[in-house]
Amino acid sequence: MQLFYTPDITPSQSHCQLSEEESKHAIRVLRMVAGDALQLIDGKGGFYEAVVQDPHPKRTLLQITAQQQEYQKRNHYLHIAIAPTKNIERTEWFLEKATEIGIDEITLIICQRSERKEANIERLNKIITSAIKQSVKAYHPVLNKALAFNQFVNTKFEGQKFIAHCEEGEKFNLRDVLQPRGKSLILIGPEGDFSPTEIDRALQNGYKAITLGTSRLRTETAALEACFEVNFLNR
Amino acid sequence: MQLFYTPDITPSQSHCQLSEEESKHAIRVLRMVAGDALQLIDGKGGFYEAVVQDPHPKRTLLQITAQQQEYQKRNHYLHIAIAPTKNIERTEWFLEKATEIGIDEITLIICQRSERKEANIERLNKIITSAIKQSVKAYHPVLNKALAFNQFVNTKFEGQKFIAHCEEGEKFNLRDVLQPRGKSLILIGPEGDFSPTEIDRALQNGYKAITLGTSRLRTETAALEACFEVNFLNR
Missing domain, CATH: 3.40.1280.10 (SPOUT methyltransferase, trefoil knot domain)
Structure with a gap:
């Protein structure tokens, strides 16, 4: 499963747009299409599952399908x-x-x-x-x-x-x-x-x-x- | 202290000759001269102290001054x-x-x-x-x-x-x-x-x-x- 780093996402969002660089990687390199599933991490403990809604090579739009906060939170x-x-x-x-x-x-x-x-x-x-x-x-x-x-x-x-x-x-x-x-x-x-x-x-x-x-x-x-x-x- | 790897040395030796490569390193690069002190390891647990006797750039001759076998032997x-x-x-x-x-x-x-x-x-x-x-x-x-x-x-x-x-x-x-x-x-x-x-x-x-x-x-x-x-x- 492909994983992307999206530091600006918040738990309340139903959709998320990949950065220009990540969009290019997803669409041009990985050749993802509408409906493809992927995972997101936000660097603050949020782990999201998503699908591609609009496979735009500069502004890929994703729909969030599931999320988990404090994902594998460390105990120290x-x-x-x-x-x-x-x-x-x-x-x-x-x-x-x-x-x-x-x-x-x-x-x-x-x-x-x-x-x-x-x-x-x-x-x-x-x-x-x-x-x-x-x-x-x-x-x-x-x-x-x-x-x-x-x-x-x-x-x-x-x-x-x-x-x-x-x-x-x-x-x-x-x-x-x-x-x-x-x-x-x-x-x-x-x-x-x-x-x-x-x-x-x-x-x-x-x-x-x-x-x-x-x-x-x-x-x-x-x-x-x-x-x-x-x-x-x-x- | 400079350290050299001399796998062929044995505990009974009073002298030791550095390989051509190590000799070159000691004499040409480190510019060691007669009387300079150095250390040797043999890879089999032997740790030696030595001094340069003949600073030949291809066949440097060393005199062994001290040795220790099973140097820092591992317990497992x-x-x-x-x-x-x-x-x-x-x-x-x-x-x-x-x-x-x-x-x-x-x-x-x-x-x-x-x-x-x-x-x-x-x-x-x-x-x-x-x-x-x-x-x-x-x-x-x-x-x-x-x-x-x-x-x-x-x-x-x-x-x-x-x-x-x-x-x-x-x-x-x-x-x-x-x-x-x-x-x-x-x-x-x-x-x-x-x-x-x-x-x-x-x-x-x-x-x-x-x-x-x-x-x-x-x-x-x-x-x-x-x-x-x-x-x-x-x-």
Whole structure:
């Protein structure tokens, strides 16, 4: 079944028009005709079934036939703040995989040792959108624009806050400290790790230091390991 | 510290010669000189410290100064048999990430619904080698050549055998059935999943069906999720 992302749809609508790009894809590429069935997700938890009413190649009109809100709603909230990798493809890979496995919010943080200071948020968001379509997720993870570490670490967060780093010091395992069904925020540093100053600042701001096992992991693998652990512990 | 992969070294050696390629890298690229320290892994659990004795650009001679066998030996054995993805880059990503997280053996299996029927094992092995160097692992995961599913599923394996599939039927969670510190083998199907015939054949051959959660995962994500779970449950 074909699935489309229609972020502007509301639960009360009986009809919906696909965007120009999606219309073109539906009619020109997939060659859909009147009466063909398809599915829609709105990124806010809505999952819809629909049929093509007018197969216009720029403004395809759909009739909604069924809907479900809070579709596969997650039982916890996970926010990962990650330093974008030098090779941005590695961050893209993380975003795709984390979306498949389960994540709610991602912030890119620019750290002292970050080699990359910026990222194309629009492009990264497209990767997330593509991943939610692939894995049929009705919720679209939120990707925030890049923030400096020092600015981000002072931001208020109502939930458990963790920092994964490779320096010495007391560290916890998520399985021992994570409160299931809650909200958690995990910081993942750049290639070369967080600086000791950054770690101190996080600890002073109520972050707990965690370990992700004994293996030396790349930035994007560490972030995915954290995502995996939180989802697994909430299963 | 620079790390080199020297699969031919044996514990009794006091000296070791780098391959032509590694010599070139050490002397021409890294500009190492006599007396410079470096580290070696042999892929069989040996971790060595050494210094450059003769910085020859084709046959660099090293003196071994310290060694450790069974370096970070894993406490369990994990074999994943995965259908290579249509886009081979996705399989490459899996191999890199699984090596970082922890895996012992990988077999590529060609299934009824596999779109890809072959893969360049040499190239894939290079990716694994690069990943063990990156994550300082002294054991090199073994990558077997591609086998037909029907042939592979009849192969003897002394340990627990699992098949992860998306069809209906009784399925277990690894956390409930995996015996820690043991040997396990997990089958991961192609895009489009295993066929019902393949699933039946696996079940008849002593494989247990498992679920990797409620998310719809791509082939390489499912394989990585399995790898994460087994390592996490053995931590």
